[in-house]
Amino acid sequence: MVRTIGVGSSVFACGWILMGLEIVGGRMLTPYFGGGTWVWGSIISLFLAALSLGYFFGGLLSRRFPQVWALAGIIVLAGAALVPVALAYPLVNERIAEIGIHERWGSLLAATTLFLLPSMLLGMVSPYSVRLVTHRVEDVGSHAGSLYAISTVGSCLGCLVTSFELILRFGIRQILLYSSAALLLTAVWLAGTWLLAVPRAERTGP
Numbered sequence: 239m240v241r242t243i244g245v246g247s248s249v250f251a252c253g254w255i256l257m258g259l260e261i262v263g264g265r266m267l268t269p270y271f272g273g274g275t276w277v278w279g280s281i282i283s284l285f286l287a288a289l290s291l292g293y294f295f296g297g298l299l300s301r302r303f304p305q306v307w308a309l310a311g312i313i314v315l316a317g318a319a320l321v322p323v324a325l326a327y328p329l330v331n332e333r334i335a336e337i338g339i340h341e342r343w344g345s346l347l348a349a350t351t352l353f354l355l356p357s358m359l360l361g362m363v364s365p366y367s368v369r370l371v372t373h374r375v376e377d378v379g380s381h382a383g384s385l386y387a388i389s390t391v392g393s394c395l396g397c398l399v400t401s402f403e404l405i406l407r408f409g410i411r412q413i414l415l416y417s418s419a420a421l422l423l424t425a426v427w428l429a430g431t432w433l434l435a436v437p438r439a440e441r442t443g444p
Contacts, residue, residue, distance in 0.1 A: 249385050250391065252364075253390060255360065256396070257400070258396040258399070260357075263281045263349065266331070266410055272345075280342070280349045284357070287354075291358045295362055296364070299362070306428060311425075312363065316359035316360050317425070319355045320418040321415070331348050364386055364389050367385050
């Protein structure tokens with residue numbers, strides 16, 4: 239039960255931060271590539287492509303390394319990947335805008351450069367989590383449905399809170415750095431709840 243709570247809350251947090259990143263992404267690109275629909279089209283398309291890659295690689299790795307430490311490591315990497323985005327996004331956008339290509343292609347290139355890695359890593363969390371909490375084939379469907387539902391609720395709240403509150407109260411760089419810290423704490427929480435569920439005899443030994 240403790241393990242399920244740890245995994246479920248981690249999936250929720252990662253879904254929240256993923257959608258928050260997508261909302262913030264629009265604010266990051268608009269000053270450099272305009273406010274046309276191509277900016278949001280680029281961001282949405284990139285995140286969907288990155289999620290597809292994340293689902294694929296997350297499922298593949300969970301089969302080879304079905305360990306909570308691997309999932310915690312993925313979450314840590316996702317948090318670490320946000321730090322250079324927070325620090326360098328103005329420079330990245332400026333350099334891409336200076337290339338002189340049309341804004342629609344510039345926005346797509348910028349979105350890919352900034353968001354592909356962190357969003358792909360966050361996409362790996364849900365399929366990996368399904369593998370960790372599933373021990374019987376007949377439970378795969380219910381666990382997958384529950385965890386993806388929790389992730390989607392997190393994404394919904396992340397979208398609303400980020401767009402309604404966080405962007406008004408904090409700068410883009412602050413939101414990204416806070417999100418990075420939240421992912422690191424999520425990884426610690428996940429590992430801690432997993433250890434807590436280990437029987438005392440296994441923790442202390444003979």
